[in-house]
Amino acid sequence: MGSSLNTTSTNLPPGAICLPSFISAEEEAAFVGHLDACEWSTELKRRVQHFGYRYDYRARAVTADAYLGPLPVWLAPLAERLRETGVFCSLPDQVIANEYLPGQGISAHVDCVPCFGDAIVSVSLLSSCEMVFRERRSGAKRAVRLEPRSAVLLTEAARYNWTHEIPARKSDAVDGVRIERARRISLTFRKVIRTG
Numbered sequence: 001m002g003s004s005l006n007t008t009s010t011n012l013p014p015g016a017i018c019l020p021s022f023i024s025a026e027e028e029a030a031f032v033g034h035l036d037a038c039e040w041s042t043e044l045k046r047r048v049q050h051f052g053y054r055y056d057y058r059a060r061a062v063t064a065d066a067y068l069g070p071l072p073v074w075l076a077p078l079a080e081r082l083r084e085t086g087v088f089c090s091l092p093d094q095v096i097a098n099e100y101l102p103g104q105g106i107s108a109h110v111d112c113v114p115c116f117g118d119a120i121v122s123v124s125l126l127s128s129c130e131m132v133f134r135e136r137r138s139g140a141k142r143a144v145r146l147e148p149r150s151a152v153l154l155t156e157a158a159r160y161n162w163t164h165e166i167p168a169r170k171s172d173a174v175d176g177v178r179i180e181r182a183r184r185i186s187l188t189f190r191k192v193i194r195t196g
């Protein structure tokens with residue numbers, strides 16, 4: 001990964017890296033504006049938008065007919081930055097935007113192994129939240145606070161051997177500090193390796 005990147009890994013599972021201030025406040029506001037100008041899907045408890053390829057939550061697959069087209073022009077430069085900085089080896093081509101209102105979360109999961117490549121990157125907008133990791137074999141637990149405008153990269157063990165989740169709650173106490181959540185949006189970047 002590019003040595004100019006600021007990274008931290010405190011309390012993250014092996015293979016996970018946090019990139020604080022990966023985007024600027026101006027970029028954050030622009031992403032939120034573009035997302036809110038697009039149509040949010042209400043198929044889940046939290047609202048989502050899919051770009052590049054649609055992910056089928058029921059089939060747990062990127063189905064053969066799932067290609068939506070290239071990433072929108074306002075999103076493509078961030079995918080390009082992820083490749084240029086070495087966070088991704090190849091250009092990510094699938095993005096899911098997740099919106100979490102206070103009290104909403106995402107249950108423990110490993111991102112689809114046959115569908116997506118070995119790097120998963122989630123960029124946080126607007127609010128912090130806690131992300132919890134659990135090692136599948138041992139049940140070991142690690143929790144970190146994801147800060148707005150940061151990116152978290154999951155590779156290797158963090159990608160395959162640990163689940164990740166965002167507990168559905170209205171505030172988080174991490175390292176003894178309680179912080180109320182606000183509306184949070186994440187942009188999760190992946191490279192599709194198999195469809196159908």
Ligand SMILES: O=C(O)CCC(=O)C(=O)O
Binds near residue numbers: 111
């Ligand atoms: O909101 C996040 O940061 C995580 C999203 C996530 O885990 C996913 O879309 O698979």
Ligand SMILES: [Fe+2]
Binds near residue numbers: 109110111164
């Ligand atoms: Fe995930």
